[in-house]
Amino acid sequence: MASSPTEKGQYLIRIVRSGIGCLRIGENLFLLRPGAAFIIRPGEVKSVIPLKEMAFLDFLLTAETAALMRANAPAFKDQEVRIVPEKMLPRLEQLVCECQEEQKLQRPGSQLAVLEKQLAAERLIFQKGTDPVKADGKIAQSLFFITENYVRDVTLRDLAGQQGMSISYYRRMFRQLLGGSPIDCLLDYRLLQAGKRLAESDAPIAG
Structure with missing residues (x-):
């Protein structure tokens, strides 16, 4: 967008x-x-x-x-x-x-x-207002990784490892900034993409 x-x-x-x-x-x-x-x-x-x-x-x-x-x-x-x-x-x-x-x-x-x-x-x-904290950049990279790999079987270990963090630290940092879990975010993105594809499939075909 x-x-x-x-x-x-x-x-x-x-x-x-x-x-x-x-x-x-x-x-x-x-x-x-x-x-x-x-x-x-x-x-x-x-x-x-x-x-x-x-x-x-x-x-x-x-x-x-x-x-x-x-x-x-x-x-x-x-x-x-x-x-x-x-x-x-x-x-x-x-x-x-x-x-x-x-x-x-x-x-x-x-x-x-x-x-x-x-x-x-x-x-x-x-x-x-304040500058973003360092963790913001890490989570932004993680979110982008999700958008690039959401069709794969992405695990919490994959997401944490991509940022060089332990699973527990990554999950805690993610929740602190965004108030939810990384896997929930992955599922939300999959639903968002599925909704877009459904809307596109219902669109009339131009003659």
Whole structure:
């Protein structure tokens, strides 16, 4: 699933609300879990690989907000993913919804209100958010391994060994980050792929 801005010159900020997956940028992999936020810059295409059904909170930055971020936000330039604390997600969602409402109303002062709320959301992501922990990268690699090998008889030993870990340590780290087991994740991905194939088989054939 590719992600890219819908209009030239705009920046898209995408925050994971639910589900898990990984973000692929070239050869680099990043874990996407609830609270993970990433930017898609003008002209960029980033590949999101879901392992469970994912829901996102998206908003496009205004030209003014993007200009301020380009000029005054090192994290905006250097970091690919930020982790927003779970307790801050409701506030972030509120800011995004308020932005969307203001943009629809287009009343006097709306442009300034949108700018203010977008900057508040940007500060929340880049100042209150944190960098992914080292384990995030390990789990992202493991999730990608699942997507490449899900048709095989993959075992917990395979997944742990692929990361050079003991089974107990790998399982504990996986559960700590994602709240479930690696095998459950593998089964979820198999179901997701089966559902896609079923939907494709039901699609009408073009004449």
